[in-house]
Amino acid sequence: VQLQASGGGLVQAGDSLRLSCTGSGRTFSRDTMGWFRQAPGNEREFVAGISWTGGATYYADSVKGRFTISRDNAKSTVYLQMGSLKPEDTAVYYCAARYDPSSGSPTTVPTMYNYWGQGTQVTVSS
Numbered sequence: 001v002q003l004q005a006s007g008g009g010l011v012q013a014g015d016s017l018r019l020s021c022t023g024s025g026r027t028f029s030r031d032t033m034g035w036f037r038q039a040p041g042n043e044r045e046f047v048a049g050i051s052w053t054g055g056a057t058y059y060a061d062s063v064k065g066r067f068t069i070s071r072d073n074a075k076s077t078v079y080l081q082m083g084s085l086k087p088e089d090t091a092v093y094y095c096a097a098r099y100d101p102s103s104g105s106p107t108t109v110p111t112m113y114n115y116w117g118q119g120t121q122v123t124v125s126s
Helices: none
Strands: 002-006 009-012 017-024 031-038 045-050 057-059 067-072 077-082 091-099 120-125
Touching: 002 091, 017 031, 017 091, 017 120, 031 067, 031 077, 045 067, 045 077, 057 067, 077 091
Parallel strands: 009 120
Antiparallel strands: 002 017, 017 077, 031 045, 031 091, 045 057, 067 077, 091 120
16 A cells, blocks of 8 residues: 655745545555645644545644645545745645545544555755
């Protein structure tokens, strides 16, 4: 079972970037999917989450209105569209999956997620 995150890079403040995370080894179509990030010296923090139906999404206050999470179950892929990037968005971004057929609001707690990707670096210069 693997989650492969990609799309990170070095951008300037105000730019946009889209991260992708593709799962393999099992079906993720009934999983809540989440994006987390971790900056040096900081704990891993929740960024955004989406229910398996895509009908429920949840965002950290720090990214609300700038980031959009979406998914394509046919491709086993979840996306994070990031806009109006700020230097404080600089971090390693991780995708995660949690089996949850309830389609309720995604959990923000990292320990509730069972599968993790390897992370992709996002660096925003000022």
